[in-house]
Amino acid sequence: MNGEPACVIETRNLQINYGSFCAVKGVNLSIEPRTITALIGPSGCGKSTVLRSLNRMNDLVPGARVDGEVLFYGANLYAPEVDAVQVRRRIGMVFQKPNPFPKSIYENVAYGLRINGWRGTKASLDARVEAALRGAALWDEVKDKLQQSGLALSGGQQQRLCIARALAVEPEVILMDEPCSALDPIATLKIEQLMSELRQHYTIVIVTHNMQQAGRVADYTAFFLMDHDRAGQLIEYGPTSQIFSHPRDARTEAYISGRFG
Amino acid sequence: MLELEHSVNAPVASEPLQERRASGLRRRIRPGETFIQILLFLCACVSIATTFSIVIVLSREALSFFTEAGVSVGQFLTGTTWRPGAGHFGVLPLVNATILTSLIAMLVALPLGLGAALYLSEYASARIRGVLKPTLELLAGIPTVVYGYFALTFVTPLLRRVLGAETVQIYNMLSAGIVVGILITPLVATLSEDALSAVPDGLRNASFGLGATRWETAIKVVFPAASSGVIAACMVAMARAMGETMVVALAAGASPNLSLNPFEPAETMTGHIARISGGDLSYGTIDYQSLFAIGLLLFGMTLLLNILSRWVVRHVREVYD
Numbered sequence: 176m177n178g179e180p181a182c183v184i185e186t187r188n189l190q191i192n193y194g195s196f197c198a199v200k201g202v203n204l205s206i207e208p209r210t211i212t213a214l215i216g217p218s219g220c221g222k223s224t225v226l227r228s229l230n231r232m233n234d235l236v237p238g239a240r241v242d243g244e245v246l247f248y249g250a251n252l253y254a255p256e257v258d259a260v261q262v263r264r265r266i267g268m269v270f271q272k273p274n275p276f277p278k279s280i281y282e283n284v285a286y287g288l289r290i291n292g293w294r295g296t297k298a299s300l301d302a303r304v305e306a307a308l309r310g311a312a313l314w315d316e317v318k319d320k321l322q323q324s325g326l327a328l329s330g331g332q333q334q335r336l337c338i339a340r341a342l343a344v345e346p347e348v349i350l351m352d353e354p355c356s357a358l359d360p361i362a363t364l365k366i367e368q369l370m371s372e373l374r375q376h377y378t379i380v381i382v383t384h385n386m387q388q389a390g391r392v393a394d395y396t397a398f399f400l401m402d403h404d405r406a407g408q409l410i411e412y413g414p415t416s417q418i419f420s421h422p423r424d425a426r427t428e429a430y431i432s433g434r435f436g
Numbered sequence: 437m438l439e440l441e442h443s444v445n446a447p448v449a450s451e452p453l454q455e456r457r458a459s460g461l462r463r464r465i466r467p468g469e470t471f472i473q474i475l476l477f478l479c480a481c482v483s484i485a486t487t488f489s490i491v492i493v494l495s496r497e498a499l500s501f502f503t504e505a506g507v508s509v510g511q512f513l514t515g516t517t518w519r520p521g522a523g524h525f526g527v528l529p530l531v532n533a534t535i536l537t538s539l540i541a542m543l544v545a546l547p548l549g550l551g552a553a554l555y556l557s558e559y560a561s562a563r564i565r566g567v568l569k570p571t572l573e574l575l576a577g578i579p580t581v582v583y584g585y586f587a588l589t590f591v592t593p594l595l596r597r598v599l600g601a602e603t604v605q606i607y608n609m610l611s612a613g614i615v616v617g618i619l620i621t622p623l624v625a626t627l628s629e630d631a632l633s634a635v636p637d638g639l640r641n642a643s644f645g646l647g648a649t650r651w652e653t654a655i656k657v658v659f660p661a662a663s664s665g666v667i668a669a670c671m672v673a674m675a676r677a678m679g680e681t682m683v684v685a686l687a688a689g690a691s692p693n694l695s696l697n698p699f700e701p702a703e704t705m706t707g708h709i710a711r712i713s714g715g716d717l718s719y720g721t722i723d724y725q726s727l728f729a730i731g732l733l734l735f736g737m738t739l740l741l742n743i744l745s746r747w748v749v750r751h752v753r754e755v756y757d
């Protein structure tokens with residue numbers, strides 16, 4: 176909460192509009208390094224909107240406007256001199272629907288390195304690809320078919336390929352928007368285990384509509400809710416155990432205990 | 437009609453429950469549906485039948501050309517002089533001019549058309565696209581004779597001024613090719629744009645999320661994902677260029693000429709057919725029949741292009757979703 180970068184990302188009075196519609200307002204979040212933070216709340220309360228604002232993916236949405244500040248190690252990502260492309264190279268993203276490129280598994284992972292102007296040898300690129308695939312717990316399953324299309328993999332494998340692709344460029348933060356919602360329970364479990372491992376090196380922010388998932392994987396949980404004019408707000412934010420066992424806000428408790436949303 | 441009406445009506449409440457339930461499910465006869473199905477089938481048949489009859493007519497006349505004119509297929513395909521008056525029926529000069537003008541056209545249309553398509557699908561805002569795309573489609577509706585005079589009265593004089601009147605002749609393949617290129621640019625652009633915008637946004641977001649710029653995303657992700665559609669668009673455009681008649685007839689000249697020099701005049705296959713059949717040509721003469729042989733060859737060339745494009749599309753395709 177103070178000025179020193181004890182937190183990787185901090186939002187200050189964040190408000191995001193789509194045209195004249197205010198999707199979220201007054202969001203103050205601070206995310207600590209090497210933690211998993213879950214954003215939960217009912218559908219439409221602005222979780223994805225907030226997540227996208229953390230690496231300026233909202234810039235690509237026509238009509239989206241971000242007010243307030245998003246500080247990355249204390250520097251405002253929305254300052255005029257900041258380059259959104261550079262931001263996304265350091266804050267990666269994994270999407271709800273697995274979206275591997277229609278390229279080989281190898282090229283999927285190498286893509287981020289290539290666009291970053293990879294200058295190394297073929298062998299060192301191979302090594303980076305392998306490291307990323309290992310990091311995403313996918314290496315053993317694909318090491319013999321790196322030249323096959325990424326689309327030939329199962330849904331869960333595709334999502335881990337997308338994670339590997341994000342890991343390859345060595346970001347500091349990984350944003351995940353409901354990464355398991357298109358997956359079966361076993362694939363979901365694998366991704367959750369993976370997240371716990373990634374947490375040792377990366378800061379992870381995950382949107383989930385699945386509260387059990389938040390309870391299982393997240394160190395911190397932020398609960399969002401729409402107010403009467405449909406603008407999302409951050410209702411409560413704290414350690415997951417506290418949010419789940421002793422919520423301070425009655426609305427959080429109602430949501431946790433399944434009374435709405 | 438009355439019967440139909442009756443079966444549609446809900447059964448009256450006094451009927452026993454069992455009967456009421458079952459009666460709603462009774463199979464209905466829909467004469468309208470059957471009629472429409474037959475009608476649509478006939479439409480499909482007509483277009484196929486038309487194509488077949490064209491091929492048959494072309495082949496029959498071409499056959500009598502080869503049997504009566506004493507020109508072998510080999511001589512026809514490999515001969516380098518086309519002078520019907522002197523009995524020289526070597527089609528290569530015409531084929532050469534057709535291919536040369538079409539290649540020049542593609543050289544113009546590919547960069548312009550693909551650039552426009554990329555701009556429309558990857559850069560333009562919804563509002564700009566809403567204005568530009570219909571405008572582009574409008575261009576495709578300009579009569580080709582207008583393009584022909586545009587070539588003759590604007591592009592040719594311009595070329596002669598820039599490159600020298602002694603280099604560039606009044607009728608030349610370059611001017612015709614450039615204008616055919618302009619003519620097919622909207623085709624390349626709109627068909628490629630369709631292919632590019634069919635690429636799921638998820639792929640773009642994935643690329644942007646890795647820190648790719650718009651250009652990197654367009655060239656390394658969207659374009660490869662749409663490659664089959666883009667290639668198909670280019671093949672369609674190439675076939676269109678080879679078949680284009682008015683522009684080449686007006687601007688490329690009226691003398692069969694086997695030359696690779698684009699500044700020289702040379703008559704194309706279509707240009708020749710248009711000129712000769714426009715004159716007072718009597719039915720059944722050798723000159724008349726020779727046109728069908730040219731037509732058949734042109735048909736074969738576009739068919740080959742089509743088959744080639746299908747083959748390429750199958751092998752290049754990057755499957756998505």
Ligand SMILES: Nc1ncnc2c1ncn2[C@@H]1O[C@H](COP(=O)(O)OP(=O)(O)O)[C@@H](O)[C@H]1O
Pocket residue numbers: 193198217218219220221222223224225236
């Ligand atoms: N691209 C967009 N354009 C306009 N409105 C949007 C857009 N994306 C989201 N919204 C609106 O913003 C609100 C929050 O959406 P979102 O962040 O997707 O919610 P969540 O992820 O919590 O379900 C919703 O009311 C939604 O309709």
Ligand SMILES: [Mg+2]
Pocket residue numbers: 222223224352382
């Ligand atoms: Mg969402």
